[in-house]
Amino acid sequence: MDAHPPNSPTHPRRRSLLKAAGVSSAALLAGIGVPGTAEAAWSGARLRDDPFRLGIASGDPSDDGFELWTRLAPEPLAPDGHGGMPLAPFDVRWEVAEDERFRRVVRRGxxxxxxxxxxxxxxxxxxxxxxxxxxxxFRTGRWTSPVGRVRTAPRAGTRPASFTFATASCQAWYHGWFSAHRHLAADAPDVVFFLGDYIYEYAITAANLWREGVTPGEGHDRETVTLAEYRLRYALTKTDPDLQAAHAAAPFVITPDDHEVQNNYADETSAYGIPPEDFRLRRAVAYRALYENAPLPRAALPIGGPDARYQRRLVIGDLATFNVLDTRQHRAPERGSILGASQERWLLDGLRGSRTTWNVLAQQVAVMHVTDDRVDQWDGFPAARQRLLDTFADPSVTNPVVLTGDTHRATAGDLHADFADPGSPVVGSELITTSIASDGDGADTDPYEPDWTQHPWVKFYSGRRGYTLCRMTPRELTADFRAVSWVQRDAQAPVSTLARFVTEAGRPGLEKVN
Incomplete structure (x- = not known):
């Protein structure tokens, strides 16, 4: 969703894009720690200042491991996008321990x-x-990073008593402080699903800089287009201490929406008239910068083209399957497809073949019907939505739930077998998380509310900022819509629970309990 779109299209600075579009396999292997690559190529250089100023992160936990991430940047806001680092390679050591003091180290590399x-x-x-x-x-030279925590997933064939997760999205740095992340970190969920718009590409100007008491520094007064500009925007976003705290507190599962590249793009088509060849290059560098700044698996790094793989599954024992989707890279309006044929088949076949108690979609834009003119959501792809709803209605698909971001509003609703018939059976639920900061402080109600609350399937609506905290058991899923009182003036806002909903296993639909 827009967080103040540009007034006119910005065309790529093509020479910079061409230079930055490719990544060597050697760099990829060294960065993921393939044995022999780091020790053989290390330059031996040393750093005078703390290089861990962008924090640390983990992601995509499985039953035997997880992704780790850090990026060395002693001067994060250096305008060339290199974070104040020399161009030489640096050896980075990592350790994983069973205790916070690292007396029982179990893996290192x-x-x-x-x-x-x-x-x-x-x-x-x-x-x-x-x-x-x-x-x-992590360690490099004499410097040691902060400590992060991460929990591995339960093994297949086991059913955990509970599993907690949070959903978050839409963090326009210039619109407010990330205090919601501080409270999310304190809640210490098992996993955070970040559902898009980790950064915003727009130029930061006096008109949209609502985060009080800050200046963004050099290089942010124009839309991000080149690799250096995307890197710099990620660095600005990741300097926020509350975002760093959230990453250190729990693993993130990240999937992008549109603003990681450009507002409202679809596949290889710019919404602002950029020629397809130039836009493919821009998408390639944007995806590359996302990989460089997030705990993503190696498939998320585009190599030799503009394509990256974000769709994947996380399985939590026999309790839940989380299907992480990409609703931008493959959407084709002329074919009525928001996922693309291959990803849609992967999703629907996976849902029918799942044997877990809960089957969850972690994705970007609203599935429930809102208005016919909201073509950037699933409303713009009614045939694809109906295929999804028909699959939810299949008796073999148990307890489907959709987790969504994008709208900057917290919304809860039921998913009907046929939205043209409000009396049709409820086949699932949708939990839409609000923004972390995009659109500023927000309010309980706003001009968009009537579009949503006119429908009987919409159970809750709020324009406040925050996140959604969920607790899943074999019997029920509880969702708390958490909100902070403000985001613009400072990062000290308290948090409260605006509403709580429960979905019982075997009984589709939401029940408000608070």
Whole structure:
């Protein structure tokens, strides 16, 4: 969703894009810590200042491991996008322990931080125990990173008593402070699903800088187009201490929406008239910058073209399957497809073949019907939505739930078998999380509310900022819509629960309990 779109299209600075579009396999292997690559290529250089100023992160936990991430940047806001790093490679050591003081280290390794990937590293840790809490940290030279925590997933064939997760999206740095992330970190969920718009590409100007008491520094007065500009915008976003705290507190599962590239883009088509060839290059560097700044698996790095893979599954024992979707890269309005044929088949076949109690979609834009003119949501793809709803109605698909971002509003609703018939059976539920900061402080009601609340399937609506906290058991899913009182003036806002909904296993639909 827009967080103040530009007044006119900005065309790529094509020479910079061409230079930055490719990534060598050597840099990729070194950055993920393939044995031998880091030790062989390390330059031996040393850093005078703390390089861990963008924090640390983990992601995509499985029953035996997880992704780790950090990016060396002693001067995060250096306008060239390199974070104040020399162009030489640096050896980065990582450790995983069973205790916060690292007396019981169970895994350690090396990765090589290269200028080619903005001195980021992405080691995948394996061979750990299921459903265990671990602590991790990085070192380079004399510098040691903060400590992060991450829990591995339960093993298949087991059914955990409970699983907690949060959903978050839409964090326009210039619209407000990220205090919601501080409260999310304190809640310490098992996983955070970040559902798009991790950054915003727009120029930061006096008109849209609502985060009080800050200046963004050099290089942010224009729309992000080149690799250096995307890197710099991620660095600005990730300097927020509350976002860093949330990443350190729990693993993130990240999928992008549109603003990681450009507002309202679809596949290889710009909404602002950029020629397809130039836009493919822009998408390639945008996806590359996202990989460089997030705990994503290696498939999320585009190599030799503009394509990256974000769709994936997380399985939480026999309790839940989370299907992480990409509703931007493959959408084709002329074919009525928001997922693309291949991803849609992967999703629907996976839903029918799942044997877990809960089957969850983690995705970007609203599935429930709102208005016919909201073509950027599933409303613009009614045939694809109906195929999804028909699959939800299949008796073999148990307890479907959709997690959504994008709208900057917290909304809860039922999913009907046929939205043209409000009396048709309820086949699932949708939980739409509000923004972390996009659109500023917000309010309980706003001009968009009538579009939503005119429908009997919409159970809740609020324009406040915050996140959604969920607790899942074999019997029920509880969702708390958490909101902060303000985001613009400072990062000190308290948090409260605006509403609580429960979905019982075997009984589709939402029940408000608070």
């Amino acid at each position: 090396h990765a090589l931080a290269t200028a080619e990937l903005a001195h980021s590293v992405h080691p995948r840790v394996r061979g750990l125990r299921p459903e265990r809490l671990y602590f991790y940290r």
